[in-house]
Each structure stands twice: as C-alpha cells, then as structure tokens.
Amino acid sequence: MTRRTPRLLAATLAVAALTLGACAEKTSTDTPAAGSSSAAATFPVTVGKLTLEKRPEKIVSLSPTATEMLFAIGAGKQVTAVDDQSNYPPDAPKSDLSGFQPNAEAIAAKTPDLVVLSNDTNKIVDQLTTLKIPVLLTPAAATLEDSYRQITDLGALTGHPTEAADVTQRMKDDIAKLVKDLPQRSKKLTYYHELGPELYTATSRTFIGSIYALAGLENIADASDADGKAGGYPQLSQEVIVKANPDFVFLADTKCCRQSPETVRARAGWADVTAVKxxxxxxxxxxxxxxxxxxxxxxxRTIVDAVAKVPA
Structure with a gap:
C-alpha cells in the first residue's frame, strides 16, 4: 500500500511495527512495585529481555510517541536527541535522525545509553544490539492498555516509575470522566476518520478506532470490504463514503494536506452528507x-465535545 502523505506512511509503519515487533525486544507487562518512587528507584531494572544496569542519562528517542511519553513522565532531561518527526514538546532536542529509516552509525554517534524505537526497520534493533547499545521497541499500540504498558515500561527503565504510574492513572481518570456523561442513544452516530485526501481511513481494529469507540461512535469503514490486507487502514472510495452518509467526518490531514471543513464541502457529492450539512x-x-x-x-476530548453537541 502506498501513500503520498505522511499520514499513510505513519499508518503503514504502525502496521509494520505490530508485525515486526516480534523480532525485537518486546515491552513487558510487568508494572513497578506498589509504593515505588523515583527517588527510591533502584537498578538494575529489567523490562522484557532488556536489562539496564544504571539509570540512562543519554536517551535517544526515534518515536514521536515515545518522546511525548518520556517527557510526560519526567525523563525529558535524560533525552539527548529525538528523531526529525518528534515535535512535542517543543523543547525536545530534535535532530536529523530518522525513525522511518534509522541509521545505526548515526544513532551510535550520539553515544546513547538507551534507544527507544517504534519500528524495527532494516533490523535496526539487531544492528544496535551488535554495537552494545540498549534498545527498547515500543510498537504502535493497538489498545489503550498497550499505551499504559509502554508508559509504565519507560518509567521503570528511566528511573521514573512513580511519575509513570501517575501519568497512566491520570489518563484513565480523565478518559472515564469524558465518557461518563455522554448521552445514551438508541442508535449510534456514525463517523469517517480521514488520514489523507486520498481517502485512506482507519477501522475499529486500530488504536485510532478504539478511541472513537469510547465515545460510542460507529465507524463506516467497518462495514466496508475495502480493508482486506490493509491491516485496518483501508482506502475508501468517495461513493462508499457518500453512500454511508456519516454523521461526522474527522480530519486528521489538516496539517499535512491542508484539509478543512471548507475543502470537504467543496468535494463533488459531499455537500449532502449529513456531517457536512x-x-x-x-x-x-x-x-x-x-x-x-x-x-x-x-x-x-475533541471527539466527545463534538458528539455532545448532537441532541440524543
């Protein structure tokens, strides 16, 4: 499957990560002991097959998501370089390193004591392991539990288990509050999530789809037979979308491709779609x-706010 926008590349790599992850170091399902704190964090620490003898102080993150996780748990000062797509938080030490096409020599030049990746492209994990550089693979999440587990693992490996536990608990609490007051509906509202103007989307099988499910929405892509071998990221036709007549259209291509409610309204045949009207x-x-x-x-929160505006 080929895409001309960054979003498809992200989707393709997300699928690849789920399949390639079995070839590399996997994250553990173990969580830090109750009552542990960053001040009391002791090493060595083991997550899956990866053991760190001491707290890493020169972390290289080649995953925008991992970068966000590391800074959220208080490990930002230990991060010395991030990939060229890591743009949050703004003060992350951005470099010209690529997470899509990682180069072992370029990574090694940063002398990291931990590298965090979301994809094992070109068997980069084996290459770095040969160079005796510790590597943690954090594949694209399929569920929220995957996300929580990765945050927990990063907390353990960086010496911030308590902060990691706080972040995951706060996420769980915030999500519970967001969905608690959603109105009950006799019929679910439907939606189309757009990854790019070529009409690639994500089904409920994906992490993206699972978030919409929390808001009680039904994915029009689930009823399509276009998924096939697309791994949850099919390309739909305009005819299929217009015929499905979704209640909502969510645009995840506003930055990459300058899509907006106005550009959607201007598409042939879309003016009568419920979401547009x-x-x-x-x-x-x-x-x-x-x-x-x-x-x-x-x-x-953005999804819930949109849904809450529609009378039950």
Missing amino acids: NNQVVALDDDIASRWGPRVVDQL
Whole structure:
C-alpha cells in the first residue's frame, strides 16, 4: 500500500511495527512495585529481555510517541536527541535522525545509553544490539492498555516509575470522566476518520478506532470490504463514503494536506452528507491523532465535545 502523505506512511509503519515487533525486544507487562518512587528507584531494572544496569542519562528517542511519553513522565532531561518527526514538546532536542529509516552509525554517534524505537526497520534493533547499545521497541499500540504498558515500561527503565504510574492513572481518570456523561442513544452516530485526501481511513481494529469507540461512535469503514490486507487502514472510495452518509467526518490531514471543513464541502457529492450539512466536519491535530501517548486524552476530548453537541 502506498501513500503520498505522511499520514499513510505513519499508518503503514504502525502496521509494520505490530508485525515486526516480534523480532525485537518486546515491552513487558510487568508494572513497578506498589509504593515505588523515583527517588527510591533502584537498578538494575529489567523490562522484557532488556536489562539496564544504571539509570540512562543519554536517551535517544526515534518515536514521536515515545518522546511525548518520556517527557510526560519526567525523563525529558535524560533525552539527548529525538528523531526529525518528534515535535512535542517543543523543547525536545530534535535532530536529523530518522525513525522511518534509522541509521545505526548515526544513532551510535550520539553515544546513547538507551534507544527507544517504534519500528524495527532494516533490523535496526539487531544492528544496535551488535554495537552494545540498549534498545527498547515500543510498537504502535493497538489498545489503550498497550499505551499504559509502554508508559509504565519507560518509567521503570528511566528511573521514573512513580511519575509513570501517575501519568497512566491520570489518563484513565480523565478518559472515564469524558465518557461518563455522554448521552445514551438508541442508535449510534456514525463517523469517517480521514488520514489523507486520498481517502485512506482507519477501522475499529486500530488504536485510532478504539478511541472513537469510547465515545460510542460507529465507524463506516467497518462495514466496508475495502480493508482486506490493509491491516485496518483501508482506502475508501468517495461513493462508499457518500453512500454511508456519516454523521461526522474527522480530519486528521489538516496539517499535512491542508484539509478543512471548507475543502470537504467543496468535494463533488459531499455537500449532502449529513456531517457536512450539519457542520459536523471536525478538524483534528494530525500529530495527536496519529500518536498513542498521553495526549490521546486531548483527542478523545475533541471527539466527545463534538458528539455532545448532537441532541440524543
């Protein structure tokens, strides 16, 4: 599957990460002991097959999501370089390193004591392991539990287990509050999530889809037979979308491709779609919509706010 926008590349790599992850160091399901604190964090620490003898002080993150997680748990001062797509938080030490096409020699030149990746492209994990550089692979999450587990693992490995536990608990609490007061409906509202103007989307099988499910929405892509081998990221036709007549259109291509409610309205045949007629075309932040870190709460809040405006 080929895409001409960054969002498809992100989707493709997310799928690849889930399949390639079995070849590399996997994150553990173990959580830090209750009552542990960063001040009391002791090393060595083991997550999966990875053991760190001491707290890492020169972390290289080649995953925008991992970068957000590391800073959220208080490990930002230990991060010395991030990939060229890591743009949040703004003060993250951005470099020309690539997470899409990682180069072992360029990474090694940063003399890291921990590298965090979301993809094992070109067997980069083996390459770095050969160079005796510790590597943690944090594949694209399929569920919120995957996200919580990755935050927990990063907390353990960086010496911030308590902060990591606080972040995951805060996420859980915020999500529970957001969905608690949603109105009960006899029929679910439907939606189309747009990854790019070529009409690639995400089904409910994906992490993205699972967030919409929390808001009680039904994905029009689930009823399509277009998914096939697309791994949850099918390309729909205009005819399929217009015929499905979604109540909402969520645009995750506002930055990459300058899509907006106005550009959607101007598409041939879309003016009569319920989402367009009712001004329920919602512009998302591309970055937040494509990551599975703490800001997923912001993504859900945008969705819930849109849904809450529709009378039950």
